[in-house]
Amino acid sequence: MDNLVIAGKTYTSRLLVGTGKYKDFNETRAAVETSGAEIITVAIRRTNIGQNANEPNLLEVLPPSQYTLLPNTAGCYTLDDAVRTLRLARELLDGHSLVKLEVLGDPKTLYPNMVETLKAAEILIKEDFQVMVYTSDDPIIAKQLEDMGCVAVMPLASLIGSGMGILNPWNLQIIIDNAKIPVLVDAGVGTASDATIAMELGCDGVLMNTAIAAAQNPILMASAMRKAVEAGREAYLAGRMAKKLYSASPSSPTEGIIAQTEKITKRSASNKPR
Amino acid sequence: MIQLTINGQPQQFESPINVMQLVDHLALHNKRIAIERNGEIIPRSQFSEQLLVHGDQLEVVVAVGGG
Numbered sequence: 203m204d205n206l207v208i209a210g211k212t213y214t215s216r217l218l219v220g221t222g223k224y225k226d227f228n229e230t231r232a233a234v235e236t237s238g239a240e241i242i243t244v245a246i247r248r249t250n251i252g253q254n255a256n257e258p259n260l261l262e263v264l265p266p267s268q269y270t271l272l273p274n275t276a277g278c279y280t281l282d283d284a285v286r287t288l289r290l291a292r293e294l295l296d297g298h299s300l301v302k303l304e305v306l307g308d309p310k311t312l313y314p315n316m317v318e319t320l321k322a323a324e325i326l327i328k329e330d331f332q333v334m335v336y337t338s339d340d341p342i343i344a345k346q347l348e349d350m351g352c353v354a355v356m357p358l359a360s361l362i363g364s365g366m367g368i369l370n371p372w373n374l375q376i377i378i379d380n381a382k383i384p385v386l387v388d389a390g391v392g393t394a395s396d397a398t399i400a401m402e403l404g405c406d407g408v409l410m411n412t413a414i415a416a417a418q419n420p421i422l423m424a425s426a427m428r429k430a431v432e433a434g435r436e437a438y439l440a441g442r443m444a445k446k447l448y449s450a451s452p453s454s455p456t457e458g459i460i461a462q463t464e465k466i467t468k469r470s471a472s473n474k475p476r
Numbered sequence: 477m478i479q480l481t482i483n484g485q486p487q488q489f490e491s492p493i494n495v496m497q498l499v500d501h502l503a504l505h506n507k508r509i510a511i512e513r514n515g516e517i518i519p520r521s522q523f524s525e526q527l528l529v530h531g532d533q534l535e536v537v538v539a540v541g542g543g
Contacts, residue, residue: 220543230541245542248483248535249509251502260539261508276542286512290537293517294510362543411543 204439206407208384209300209332209353211270213240216401217431218272218386220411224420227263233414234264236424241270243302243409245277246291271295272334274302279315281305281322288326301326302356302388302409304336312362312389316343320350327351336388339373341380348383355381356388356409359400363412365392368399378404394423394430401434402442478530495523504536511536 206213219239224230234242242264250257264271273291275284288301305322307315316338326333327350334354335347344355357377360366367390368374378385384406391397391410400408408431417423478489482502495518499505511518512535518526528534 221541222543224541243543244539246510246537247540247542249504249507249538251483251485251536259508260541271539273539274542286515286535289517290510290512290535291539293519294508294537294539409543415543 204435206384208241208334211300213270215240215428215431216407216435217397217428218243218407218409219414219424219427220274220409221260221264222276222411223415227258227260229420230260231263233420233424234269236421236428237414238428239269241272243272243274243411246273246275246287246294266295266298270300271298272300272302273298275304275322277306278304279306279309279318281318281325284318284322285325288331289329292331299330300332300334300353302334302336303352314338314358316340320346323347323352324350334386339370339377341373341376344377344385345380348381352383354384354386354406356386358389359387359396360390362389364390365413365416366390367392367396368403371399371403374400374403374405391427394426397427397430398434398437401431402437404438407431478528480528480530481533483534483536489528492527492529495526495528498528498534499523502536507538509536509538 206216215238217237217239218241219234219237220243221230244260273288275287278284278287284303284305291301292298303322303326305315305318307313314336319335323333323335333352334356335352336356337344337347339357344357347355357374360369386407386409387400387405388409391408391413397408414420414423414427478492480487495511514533
């Protein structure tokens with residue numbers, strides 16, 4: 203079986219999805235179920251004090267018994283906020299230690315601050331967290347994160363929520379070639395072909411949220427993404443044919459063609475590869 | 477009278493209370509929550525032992541949808 207293994211745990215799906223930006227919990231659940239994702243990200247936020255005491259809870263809709271919840275540090279701009287958020291997450295999820303670290307550097311672009319991310323990763327790893335880390339697509343930083351003990355590196359394909367797709371496949375390729383831990387594209391996927399391209403490059407998985415949640419029909423897009431990730435993975439494993447401008451090698455046999463007019467036969471003979 | 481800051485909001489209490497009593501007061505006893513006091517996690521197992529004191533800064537969090 204071709205499985206995804208992260209921190210020693212095996213997953214059959216290589217698509218990881220976020221749970222934000224959906225219209226309601228029913229849509230969240232339907233999209234997650236349709237995507238086939240086993241790992242789903244959640245955010246940690248202040249509870250509304252004194253209001254909505256009876257409002258439904260995300261964990262009732264997507265129970266930890268059924269999914270691997272991946273608490274994130276989305277919205278954190280300092281290592282201190284990120285580390286505190288994940289300590290709270292571990293307490294909230296009964297000691298669950300697999301987390302997604304992201305430390306942002308700029309509210310306009312949501313580009314990661316890698317200096318703070320590296321420091322936060324070091325602290326979290328010392329505290330026995332299993333850190334999947336959101337990173338810029340810098341191959342050197344990605345390798346440093348691996349060397350310090352992160353369990354997966356998750357480079358951006360383009361900016362969070364942008365839907366701009368895979369903007370620098372060459373950097374991703376270098377990160378993938380260098381890594382001994384899973385590499386997952388996180389952020390920037392806009393449509394199914396983007397996910398397929400990421401997987402064809404050799405990514406171990408893709409994490410997305412907005413591409414599904416902001417589609418006109420999120421459930422149908424969840425289905426498309428499931429297939430896109432599977433298709434890309436299979437194509438990667440199959441090994442694509444070499445690219446060449448032209449080959450003069452038709453797919454059908456060149457022998458046994460019925461009698462042709464002299465003119466055409468002559469022409470095709472002169473076109474034969476040398 | 478003690479004052480606690482809960483998720484950034486000041487609240488007054490007549491007398492010192494423990495974390496469990498605060499959770500009941502906020503009607504969060506059935507909720508899956510985590511609490512931090514002055515930057516340190518309070519494990520759920522210690523809710524009834526930990527007494528809150530004047531000036532404590534508390535963060536009470538839940539899991540919500542996010543990417």
